[in-house]
Amino acid sequence: MSIVVTGATGSLGRLVVEELLTRVPATELAVLVRSEEKAADLAARGIEVRVGDYDDPASLAGAFRAGDRVLLISGNELGRRVPQHTAVIEAAVAAGVAQLAYTGILGGPEADFELAAEHNTTERAILDSGLPYTFLRNGWYHENYTAQLPGVLEHGAVIGSAGDGRIASAARADYAAAAAAVLTGEGHLNRVYELSGDTAWSLSEYAAEVARQSGREVAYSELPGEAHLDVLTGAGVPEGFAAVIVDVDAAISRGRLAGTSGDLARLIGRPTTPVAEAITAALA
Numbered sequence: 001m002s003i004v005v006t007g008a009t010g011s012l013g014r015l016v017v018e019e020l021l022t023r024v025p026a027t028e029l030a031v032l033v034r035s036e037e038k039a040a041d042l043a044a045r046g047i048e049v050r051v052g053d054y055d056d057p058a059s060l061a062g063a064f065r066a067g068d069r070v071l072l073i074s075g076n077e078l079g080r081r082v083p084q085h086t087a088v089i090e091a092a093v094a095a096g097v098a099q100l101a102y103t104g105i106l107g108g109p110e111a112d113f114e115l116a117a118e119h120n121t122t123e124r125a126i127l128d129s130g131l132p133y134t135f136l137r138n139g140w141y142h143e144n145y146t147a148q149l150p151g152v153l154e155h156g157a158v159i160g161s162a163g164d165g166r167i168a169s170a171a172r173a174d175y176a177a178a179a180a181a182v183l184t185g186e187g188h189l190n191r192v193y194e195l196s197g198d199t200a201w202s203l204s205e206y207a208a209e210v211a212r213q214s215g216r217e218v219a220y221s222e223l224p225g226e227a228h229l230d231v232l233t234g235a236g237v238p239e240g241f242a243a244v245i246v247d248v249d250a251a252i253s254r255g256r257l258a259g260t261s262g263d264l265a266r267l268i269g270r271p272t273t274p275v276a277e278a279i280t281a282a283l284a
Contacts, residue, residue: 001067001098002030002048003183006088009038011143012103013073015176017042023184032063054084057091064095069183071101074119078244081118086125093129099189100131101182103175106139106168106196106257113251115244132189134182139196139264140169140257142278145206149282153214157221158207161228165252166200168260171273178267195264196257197272209276213283225250 003020007013008031020029026046033039039049052063054075064070072088075081085102092100104119105111111120119137126133145158152158178195182188204220211218223231225246232242251257265272 001069002028002065004030004032004050004064004068004070004097005073006032006071007073007075008042009033009035010073010076012172012176012179015173016071016073016179017047019173019176019180020183021045023180030068032060052091054087055080057087060087060091061094063088063091064097066096066098068092068095068097069099069101070097071179071183072103074103074122078115078118078241082121082125085118085122089122089125089129089131092131098132099134099183100126100129101134101136101179101188102126103179104135104137106137106194106259108135108137108192108194111251111256112254113256114247134188134190135192136175136179136182137192137194138175139194139259140167141172141175142169142197142273142275143172144169145275146278146282149210149279152207152210152218153216156217157219158203158210159221159223159228159231160203160249161223161225161246162203162249162252163222164202164204165249165255166202166258167206167252168196168198168200168258169275170195170197170264171278174264174268174272178264181267181269193263193267194259194261195267196259196261197275198260198262198265199274200258200260201275206275206279209279213276213279 030048032050034053036051043049052060075084105116207218207220229246
C-alpha cells in the first residue's frame with residue numbers, strides 16, 4: 001500500500017509531496033506523472049514514480065495498487081477534465097484503492113459557475129464508483145492574485161468585476177497540508193471538507209493592502225463584466241479563459257467564494273495563512 005499523488009509535478013502536487021514527506025517515509029509514497037523526467041528529483045529522494053497519462057486510459061492500468069490511498073489533483077485543461085478524471089477513477093476502481101481523495105471546488109453543487117461544473121461532475125462519478133472518497137473542496141488560492149502583482153503595481157490597479165464580493169482564500173501550501181492530513185490520518189473516509197481561509201476579503205481591501213505594503217498607489221477598479229472581458233482579452237488572455245475569469249468574478253459578487261467553514265484550519269491544526277502574509281512574500 002502506498003500514498004499516491006497524481007499530478008505530482010504541478011504547483012499543488014509538489015507541495016503535497018513535500019508535506020507528506022514530513023509525515024511518512026519516502027518509501028511509502030508514489031507519484032503518478034506524465035513525464036518521468038520531470039519527476040526525476042522525486043525518484044532521487046526514494047519516491048516511487050509511476051507513469052500514466054489522463055488522456056490515455058490504457059496507460060493507467062498499473063497506476064494504482066490494491067489498498068493505495070490516492071489523491072486525484074484535478075487537471076488544469078478546462079473542457080477535458082471529465083474524461084481525464086473518469087479515466088483515473090476507473091483505474092482506481094479496477095485496482096481496489098482504499099481511498100480516493102479529490103480536489104474539487106468550494107461549495108460543491110452550490111457552486112453555480114462554469115469553472116465548478118467539471119468538478120461537480122467528477123464528484124458524482126466518484127460517488128457512483130462506490131470508492132471510499134474524501135472530497136477536498138478547495139477555495140481560491142492567494143496565489144491566484146499575488147501572481148498578478150507585477151502588473152498590478154505597473155498599472156496601479158486591481159481590475160475585476162466582483163463588486164463588494166468577498167473571497168475566503170488561503171495559501172496553496174495550506175490546501176496541500178490539508179490533503180496530506182486526510183491521506184495520512186484516520187476518520188476522513190466518505191467525508192466532504194469545504195476548504196477556505198479563515199477570513200474573507202474584498203478586492204478593494206486587497207488593493208488597499210497591496211498599496212500599504214508596496215508604498216505605491218493601488219486601487220480597485222470595478223468594471224462591468226463585458227468591459228472586464230475586453231481588458232483581459234486585450235492583455236492577451238485567451239477569450240475562453242477570460243470568460244471563465246469574468247464568470248468567477250460574478251460568482252464572487254454572489255458570495256460563492258466567501259464561505260469560512262473553518263474546515264481547512266481544523267485539518268491543518270493552525271490558522272490559515274493571511275492574504276497580507278502572501279502579499280508580503282510576493283513583494284519580497
